[in-house]
Amino acid sequence: MPEARRLFEIDGAFEMIRGTISSPVIAFETWGQLNERADNAVLIFTGLSPSAHAASSHADPSTGWWEDMVGSDKPIDTQRYFVICPNSLGSCFGSTGPASVNPDTGSTYRLDFPVLCLEDVARAGQLVVASLGIERLHAVVGSSMGGMTALAFTLLYPGKAERLVAISSAARSLPFSIALRSLQREMVRGDPAWRAGDYADDAPPTSGMRLARKLGMITYRSAEEWAERFGRERATDDVTSREHGPFGIDFEIESYLQSHADKFVGAFDANCYLYLSRAMDLFDASDHGGSVDAALAGTGLKSALVIGVRTDLLFPSHQQKELAESLETGGVEVTFEILDSIQGHDSFLIDMDRFRPVVSRFF
């Protein structure tokens, strides 16, 4: 099985936790070769916004979102492992979600898509894995939302994965991050162009999405990093004059957020964003056993790597500590690291010099 970009079509009804959809499709990519014993597979679940394109391949040579982590001689070494990355159910990069057409009605789902849970995303991933003839995974890996999804996977399918790698993630969402995501969703819903989810393809709620993305970017990084990078540097005159009026752009940090938010706004469907964002709020490992400890006693994992970052605002390091301790209590051999990166929650995408050796050692 060579590197590939593929679609997996689930035949018939797919029961989600809070509803049913017909014949969903999951886009996924693979790298490396499945060995004869089919025991070298690594499944990667993504954060909220990435596609299945974790790394470049012959099938798609463009740079992937985790290019430095996945590949030949990279920490997740595609010479040794068969790596699978699905686009999350509910997303908009090939997998079925609110922006897809409901085959039962011929109309786009929009808000008729059932409430999405990370357990649904994990289950769609498992169907992909099964379709490839894989009984047992060498490891399931995820960062941020993907770490929660990977954890959900181990709770739904105990023993199916031998190892878990959970990066900048948590066993459940706490009120600070819930409040921020709820506010981001309110920004999108408050944009008149949202039209209760019924926006036209060429008239999405760009103002609301831009606000939400900016708040995301602010909370994905750290005050420390930005003080170093931007200080009180002023924006260039051409930017400030474009943003007319007395409350436009003064500082370079404002200009930076504006240009990055503009890029995101065109690329991500607003309803998909709302569904995935809320799925994170709803996730709580203790739903699978009454408490986090009780739930994590039943993963069947042999070992786990739990990584956090000192400057992470959204998934603070005490949440990785809780996860590591609960896994350990559950009999899993845990490697736990808090890294000193200054890039906050996004560090796993940026501070590769710190992350690579830790992940390499584990694999």
Next chain:
Amino acid sequence: MPEARRLFEIDGAFEMIRGTISSPVIAFETWGQLNERADNAVLIFTGLSPSAHAASSHADPSTGWWEDMVGSDKPIDTQRYFVICPNSLGSCFGSTGPASVNPDTGSTYRLDFPVLCLEDVARAGQLVVASLGIERLHAVVGSSMGGMTALAFTLLYPGKAERLVAISSAARSLPFSIALRSLQREMVRGDPAWRAGDYADDAPPTSGMRLARKLGMITYRSAEEWAERFGRERATDDVTSREHGPFGIDFEIESYLQSHADKFVGAFDANCYLYLSRAMDLFDASDHGGSVDAALAGTGLKSALVIGVRTDLLFPSHQQKELAESLETGGVEVTFEILDSIQGHDSFLIDMDRFRPVVSRFF
């Protein structure tokens, strides 16, 4: 001079740093008695949103915003000190600001109000002090934006205050807090009801103000406090059903933010909010001497109390450390305390058991 609520009318043109206004009015309140030597006055500058009503008085018996700090036998003891609190220039609780009528045109200023700087707020405060026959202050006090304004006061009027109390404040705004405030302003400006500042009195940009207030509340407190208070508690059914649709309110934290934001939205003028918010971004003590150290060498202060809070996201404790060290380098006797409150930036309004003794000892 008894406790009073008063208006001070500045006669003629008032030169602001970036413009001129005619005959502005500053609302202020006082508590206690000015002694014969007129050397027991304490001037309090407020944060962004409070009025001049720091504490109850005969003139206004309602509870003030710093009731536990200011009064008879309180840390700022009105039996010993004559306490003055002005409503900031640019605010909307009696002082002239963007919501006031421009006497030159007969129309509300709105965005014709000049760009506001905290130096302007400090200067308006000094005119109030001078009008009361006070040459020299026992202390100038401020928390959050008020701490910056108090610092601006010492830079504009070296030697005018003997003591400075700066709580949860900073010598300048850094990009993380600038980014958050810029985003809050964008939320207000993005509300179609804002109409470039030209909203009707009965149709203010409530959606934008509600979003901005919620982001304020999230960043004024700490993840730690909310995890303790709210955990993953669900909102009651009557709240969730009021908020229809699949992206309404699930959690108690969302319900809490909604009810508090609703209260603020009616009470604060949107344009005033924009002006004051940007004034904080623009503040940089180093404008008064080339560097923070150089500026703070010239305050003429005898002593200073600098307080920060471990969990403050907006004004992190390293900024109070910078302020304390620069004052000390400038020859000021500095008392520096980082408190272990979990209420984040807002701790000075809430965690009085920690703040009272520290302020008491200083006075």
